[in-house]
Every structure is written in C-alpha cells, then in structure tokens.
Amino acid sequence: MLAISEAWAVSWAVGLQARARPRSRRVASRRSEVGFYVVATTTRLTIGETTLTRIGLGTNRLTNTPENVQFVREAVAAGVNMIDTAHIYTGGESEATLGEALSTAPSDCMVATKGGFSAAEANTDALRAQIAESLHRLRSERIGLYYLHRIHPEVPLEQSLAVLAEHRDAGTIGHVGISEASIEQVERARAMVPIEAVQNHYNLTERRHEEVVDYCAAAGITFVPYFPLRGGGPPELDEIAARHEATPTQIALAWLLRRSPTMLPIPGTLSLAHLRENLGALEITLTDAEFEALM
Numbered sequence: 070m071l072a073i074s075e076a077w078a079v080s081w082a083v084g085l086q087a088r089a090r091p092r093s094r095r096v097a098s099r100r101s102e103v104g105f106y107v108v109a110t111t112t113r114l115t116i117g118e119t120t121l122t123r124i125g126l127g128t129n130r131l132t133n134t135p136e137n138v139q140f141v142r143e144a145v146a147a148g149v150n151m152i153d154t155a156h157i158y159t160g161g162e163s164e165a166t167l168g169e170a171l172s173t174a175p176s177d178c179m180v181a182t183k184g185g186f187s188a189a190e191a192n193t194d195a196l197r198a199q200i201a202e203s204l205h206r207l208r209s210e211r212i213g214l215y216y217l218h219r220i221h222p223e224v225p226l227e228q229s230l231a232v233l234a235e236h237r238d239a240g241t242i243g244h245v246g247i248s249e250a251s252i253e254q255v256e257r258a259r260a261m262v263p264i265e266a267v268q269n270h271y272n273l274t275e276r277r278h279e280e281v282v283d284y285c286a287a288a289g290i291t292f293v294p295y296f297p298l299r300g301g302g303p304p305e306l307d308e309i310a311a312r313h314e315a316t317p318t319q320i321a322l323a324w325l326l327r328r329s330p331t332m333l334p335i336p337g338t339l340s341l342a343h344l345r346e347n348l349g350a351l352e353i354t355l356t357d358a359e360f361e362a363l364m
Contacts, residue, residue, distance in 0.1 A: 111123070111330065112351045114291065116265050117243060117244055119177055119213070121150055121177075122149060122348070122351070123334075124149065124322060124333075124334055124335075125149060125293070125333055126144055126149045126151070126152045126335060126338070127295065127336060127338075128141075128154045128163045128167065129154075129155070129158045129159070130159065130337060130339060131154070131162065131163040132163075132166065133169070134166075137170075137339065138166055138170045140340075141166060141167060141170035141171065142174075143341050144344050145171070145178055147344060147345055150175070150178045150179060151335065152178070153180075153182075153335040154180065154181070154183075155183035156183060156190075156199045156203050161202070164203055164207050165206045179214060180212065181213060181215070182203050182212055182215060183215070183218035184196055184215070185218045185221075185229055186219050187221075188224050191217065191221050191229045192224060192229075193228060193232055196232045196233075200212070200232070200236055210241065211243055212241065212242050212243065213243045213244065214245075215244070215245060216248045216268055217230065217233060217246075217248065219248060220247065226258060226261075230245070230247075231261065233245045233262060244263075245264055246264060246266035247264060247267060247268075249268075250267055250269065250281070255281070255284065264290060265290065266290065267291070267292055268293040268294075269294065270294070271294035271297070272294060272298060272321065273300065273302040273324060273363060274301065275299070275300060282329050282332070286329045286330055286331045289331065291333050292331050292332050293333050293335055294325060294332065295335060297325055298318055298321055301317075303362070305363060309362065309363070313353055318346060318347065319346060320353065320355070320363075321350075323353040323355055324360065324363050326350065326351070327354075
C-alpha cells in the first residue's frame with residue numbers, strides 16, 4: 070500500500086474536511102465533495118518498498134529505435150523512475166524498448182504495464198498470454214505494476230483479476246492496478262487482490278473522476294492520471310505560469326500534484342527537454358488562490 074508522510078496526510082485530511090467551507094462560489098459550484106484545500110506538496114511517494122518521483126513518463130508513442138532507447142536511459146538518469154506502458158502500445162515496441170533500455174536500470178525504477186484492453190484480451194487465457202509476452206518484451210522475471218487495462222461488461226472483473234492475483238502470488242507481478250475504474254469497481258477489485266494504483270483519465274479540463282481521486286487518497290492508493298496535460302486549462306493558467314516564471318505545462322502538473330497526495334501524473338514525451346520541463350513542476354508550489362483559480 071502507498072506510504073506518504075504523516076504530516077502530508079494530515080494536511081490533506083484537514084483540507085478535505087474544509088470542503089464544507091467553500092472559499093468562493095466558483096469552487097463550490099464546480100465540485101463541493103472533494104479536497105480542494107491542500108496546503109502542502111511532496112515530491113515522492115512509495116508503492117510497496119519502491120520510492121517514486123511523483124512525475125512519471127508515459128510511453129504510448131515509444132517505438133523501438135536506438136534514439137528512443139537512449140532517451141529512456143536519459144529519462145531515468147534525470148530522475149524519472151515510474152515508466153508507464155501497455156501491451157498494445159506501438160504494437161509492443163514500447164515494452165520492447167523499455168526492456169532494452171532498462172536492462173541495467175536502478176532497482177528503484179518501476180515499470181508499469183497493462184493488459185486486457187479489449188474484451189477478448191481480458192479473458193483468462195488471453196490475459197495470461199499477454200502477461201507472458203510483456204515479461205518477455207520487458208526482459209524481466211517480474212513486472213513492478215500491472216494494470217487491468219479496461220473493465221468490460223461482458224467479462225467479469227473478478228475473472229480478470231483472478232489472473233493478476235495468480236501472477237502476484239507467483240511473484241511475476243509485484244503490484245496490481247486497474248484503469249478507467251469507478252469507486253464501485255475499485256472496491257470490487259480490492260476484494261480480490263490488493264490494488265496499489267488506479268489509472269484514469271484526469272486533468273485540469275477532464276474531471277469526471279473527482280470522487281475516485283479522493284477515494285484513492287483516503288485509501289492510500291496511487292492515482293495515476295493519464296493524458297494529464299490534454300485539453301489545456303482555464304484562462305488563468307497562463308497568468309499563473311507567468312507569475313511563477315514557469316510554463317503552463319508545469320503549472321498544470323503542479324496543480325495535479327497539489328490536488329491529491331497520492332497523485333502521480335505520467336505525461337508522455339519523446340523529448341528530454343520536455344521531460345525536464347515536466348520534472349520542473351515538482352519545484353512549484355501554488356498558493357491557495359492560484360489552486361482555486363484553476364478549478
């Protein structure tokens with residue numbers, strides 16, 4: 070289960086209790102049931118025994134070229150140690166690239182991958198086959214974090230998770246997660262196997278999963294927003310960025326980091342300069358007014 074500092078957890082809990090005292094009509098009208106009044110940010114969290122930088126790397130466009138192998142190695146050297154991929158990304162090249170690049174990576178570098186994107190792939194035998202293929206591509210005997218990529222009405226969630234629990238017990242999967250899940254689905258999943266991460270679409274403009282964000286924070290589950298930068302943000306974004314001498318991208322990521330103590334965004338990039346820009350968000354602290362202005 071995720072570990073965060075006691076002071077940070079208390080700070081976030083106090084902020085969540087403050088939701089009954091909205092500071093502005095705009096915040097209250099947007100969502101009154103979430104913890105908007107966070108006053109501190111940490112730059113690292115842990116899953117199991119692995120301490121992770123709270124900005125990761127998404128690799129849904131990563132192809133297997135020498136340049137991209139080198140990019141992944143440089144990303145790890147720059148401080149990224151949560152790298153997200155999936156069985157279907159770039160026809161398997163994303164996983165293969167990571168397997169080649171990270172064969173000598175530090176022990177604290179966690180690769181998260183996913184399987185079961187379609188209903189056919191979420192069936193028991195197909196999911197087992199995808200896990201085996203991901204292990205082969207990643208050149209590893211153990212996958213740090215494995216998500217059920219999608220939940221399908223025609224495939225019982227418990228059936229798919231039984232496969233992941235089986236591999237977790239065998240040691241070929243370290244931790245289990247699910248993607249695009251509701252609170253009810255997360256709770257069903259937790260009844261089957263410990264769930265360490267939930268990966269849903271969430272950012273400044275995509276806010277369907279506010280309640281899931283808070284549920285995960287309260288339960289100590291890492292919330293991994295995919296497409297954390299898609300859609301831009303409100304007009305205030307540029308003004309706040311100028312005030313901090315930062316980019317709008319950095320402010321959008323800083324907002325996510327403050328939004329929940331268990332948030333770990335995974336912006337995708339193939340540029341080392343952009344990756345370093347993303348990591349710069351870890352050094353930005355938004356004021357209460359700035360945080361609320363982006364609601």
